[in-house]
Amino acid sequence: MANGKSMTVAEMLGFFLDPATPIRMDAFDGSHFGPADASLHLKVTSPNCIYQLLAHPNEIGAVRAYVLGDLDVEGIDYANPYPVLRALFSLASYARRPSPVDAARLAAAVLSHGVRRPPVPQTEGPSKFARIKEGLLPHTERADSKTVSFHYDMSNEFYADFLGPSMTYTCAVFEDEHMSLEDAQANKLRLILDKLGLRPGERLLDIGCGWGSMVITAARRGIKALGVTLSKEQAAWANEWIAREGLQDLAEVRVQDYREVPEHDFDGICSIGMMEHVGVKNYQSYFEEMYRLLKPMGRLLNHQITIAHDKPNGKPGQDEFLDRYIFPDGDLGAPGFIESCIHDAGFNVVHQENLRQHYALTLHHWCENLSDNWDDAVKQVGFERAKVWGLYMAACALNFEIDGIQIHQFLAVKPDRVGHPDGKWYPLRPWWRA
Structure with missing residues (x-):
């Protein structure tokens, strides 16, 4: 010293x-x-x-x-x-x-220089223990509302600085490494809707809908789309976007917990980047709720980050940096466990794919966008938080590349026990363009 x-x-x-x-x-x-x-x-x-x-x-x-x-x-x-x-x-x-x-x-x-308690960054959130001490038990409705607000209710303009015009905060799907981020995000939304196979007039529920890109895309196809989020900032942005597009008759975004959605008999449900907030111990009940909300032969598309290898004793986990700075109470499960939960909820799992490399590419684009718009990002959320976000996204890109984490899409169908021998249940082979 x-x-x-x-x-x-x-x-x-x-x-x-x-x-x-x-x-x-x-x-x-x-x-x-x-x-x-x-x-x-x-x-x-x-x-x-x-x-x-x-x-x-x-x-x-x-x-x-x-x-x-x-x-x-x-x-x-x-x-x-x-x-x-x-x-x-x-x-x-x-x-x-x-x-x-x-x-x-x-x-x-x-x-020998004395005991010193070093400062804590203002952007750091409370520990899991401190949150529980405040009565915020993980993945209760009250705790989920607080943790989602911590992550998302900062500044819509800040998110626009790195997400770009699509305002799509999930993994894009690239045809090749030269595809633009905007085209790859549109490709991802197209792929999900094609997998769900919804037709004009049918009903879609988007759980954890973010700023509304999926709801907007579905409504443009004539699909009646309802999105729910716990973020007031996101919902305000999404509904303004819906109004600008003149899609109020087909699209709506609410500040609502998925457990409180009163409608049911949806033709399709998508959950895109939502499961990271649900908690592994709640996966089974989550998919059972999706099963309840769908009509027979309705389809579920679940798109989520996964861990490449099970944690010791099968227990999920999250590193402390993400818990304190990014996603309080965030939780990741292994793909095999997730598929078992979907199956045990009563679904037929008809397809799943790993898009790991695509998320690394997505994150590289986001980091480049943040770099290009750095001054505005600092203006929106301050130097510390902008710095944290750069670290978080770059670290995630590396983690996807080294196969520490993955991202999977699962397509499942709520079976109709009548059987439908005429093939109207779902086609014999995948029907969408990859």
């Missing part, structure tokens, strides 16, 4: 990295680690970085230090830090764990 103490920041870093690591670190105390010509150049600008990592020797400590500027990277694009994350990932083999003796020496060196 500073003031002639026995251990420098560079020496501390040496406990965690092999001396041959091709990385450069310059610290506030004048110490340096690694070659000056390394392509990745870190800067520890404040003692608070050390205290953050000591208090939380996990991703939360690193995220706090980064968001507050105590840990920085030379030349980084805060809107799109993907190149830095990719470079750090490539250096994982150089990491090492300090021995208990070295860890004790390191802690003693830091604490």
Whole structure:
């Protein structure tokens, strides 16, 4: 540390990295680690970085230090830090764990400067324990309303800065890597509606409808579309969009929990990027509710992020960064478990596909858009939150690329036990254009 103490920041870093690591670190105390010509150049600008990592020797400590500027990277694009994350990932083999003796020496060196409670970014939300203490039990209607508002009710203009004109906050579907984001999002909406096979005059329920892109697209086909969301900001945007298009007779978006929708006998239901908010323990009841809302031979299209590998003992989980900064109470399940829940709710699962690479491409487009509109994004939500969003989207892109997470579409049919030997139940083979 500073003031002639026995251990420098560079020496501390040496406990965690092999001396041959091709990385450069310059610290506030004048110490340096690694070659000056390394392509990745870190800067520890404040003692608070050390205290953050000591208090939380996990991703939360690193995220706090980064968001507050105590840990920085030379030349980084805060809107799109993907190149830095990719470079750090490539250096994982150089990491090492300090021995208990070295860890004790390191802690003693830091604490010799006194106990310090480092600051917390204003953008950080309460921990899961703190939310429960406030009576916000995960995935109750009250808690879901609060957590959805935390994520979405910031600024519609901020989301427009990176989502683009489609305002579609889910994975696009690309014909190839050169397809534009707008065309790929339109392609995704087209694919979902084609899979559902709805005709003009039939009824669609879009659960977690976002800013209304699916509702609008369906109404343009003559489908009667109802969208529900827990975000007031989203609903206001969507209904203004519906009015501009003159689609009020066919489309509506409500601020309503899916468990409170009074209508039923829908011809189709889509759930696009909604299940991440439901909670794995509630999957079965969620799909049972979808089954109840559909008419016989109605179709369900569920599009959701999944984990590539089951958690220990089959338990779902979410890292603390996402829980504190992005999606409180967010939860991911494995694709096999999800398909079993759909089946056990009474559906016939007729098709599923993994669109993992498509989400990585989508996120790269979003990061590029955020970079292009950085000044306005900071104006809308502040520097800290804009910085957090760049980190979140870049990290997700990397996670999709390395197969840590995936995204699946499941198409299911509510069976009619009459049988329909004439083939009107559903065609023998997939009927949509891929």
